[in-house]
Amino acid sequence: MPSNEPSLDLALLCREEYIEQAHFFSTLGDQIRRNLPTQDVLGSVREEILATTRLPLAIDFLLGELRHVGVLAPGMRKLAHYFSPFQCFIMAEAENEQGRFDLRAALEILRREAEYRVGEPTRQGLFLYQFETLCRHRLGYDGGLAAIADDPAFDSQWRNWILALRRQIGAVDVADLIYVQSQYYRQTAGRDLDGSVPPPLFGEREGRIALANRHKDPLILFASLHRQLGYPEVPNPPKADLQRDLLPQLARRLELLEARLRLVEEEQRGGIDLSKFYGPPSANQQ
Secondary structure, three states: OOOOOOOHHHOOOOHHHHHHHHHHHHHHHHHHHOOOOHHHHHHHHHOOOOOOOOHHHHHHHHHHHHHHHOOOHHHHHHOOOOOOHHHHHHHHHHOOOOOOOOHHHHHHHHHHHHHHHHOOOOHHHHHHHHHHHHHHOOOOHHHHHHHHHOOOOOOHHHHHHHHHHOOOEOOEOHHHHHHHOEHHHHHHHOOOOOOOOOOOOEOHHHHHHHHHOOOOOHHHHHHHHHHHHOOOOOOOOOOOOHHHHHHHHHHHHHHHHHHHHHHHHHHHOOOOOHHHHOOOOOOOOO
């Protein structure tokens, strides 16, 4: 039977490091909401970090990479001994100019994950939090699950199962995937006494909750796991502030209407003077 007790080998770093990481991501997110330059924020938050941890050295390296390439994710990847593959993936998705993943939401996700690792994390809770992040924020399953599988917290059995999910997502219900890998399924199917079968990845309670949420929205399943088992909740994507963008859009539309009205008035007065649209003569024409 799988144990949901905290495992001491889940943490890549010591408890102090994750406490300071949570403070780092929290402060960075707060300052970015105030539209402060990221370079200035990194310099100021470095002074707040506990000097006995390795995070100040990591911040110094990230600050140099930020000045060189303009983003943080490549620097985090170079510090693979300090930042987990999932942390690097989340930051890369947030800094992707072609995506819609908000950087403030990414930093809040990283803060909550670091706080969860400070307490008594389990492999079940860590995976469900990271997997819910992919679902709730519509991030790429292929790259996201590969990053989760590379986390040192997961052993080979977990890693192989997570990588196999990439071929099953969309074809198999998420609740079924969890239910089949639970102790509750082994008991009800009569396979619990078969020694040739690897131990299940999830406990009895996860299996019962997954069975009760079959053929439902996966977010309902995750909400049930939060209520019943106390797994960390993933922050929702921030809602767009329509009021903030409304006035600039109205001002732009008024400018276009005024330009059209001027063209109509000129046409009624005898025609449009196209000479004002000409550019300055080139040297060859002179």
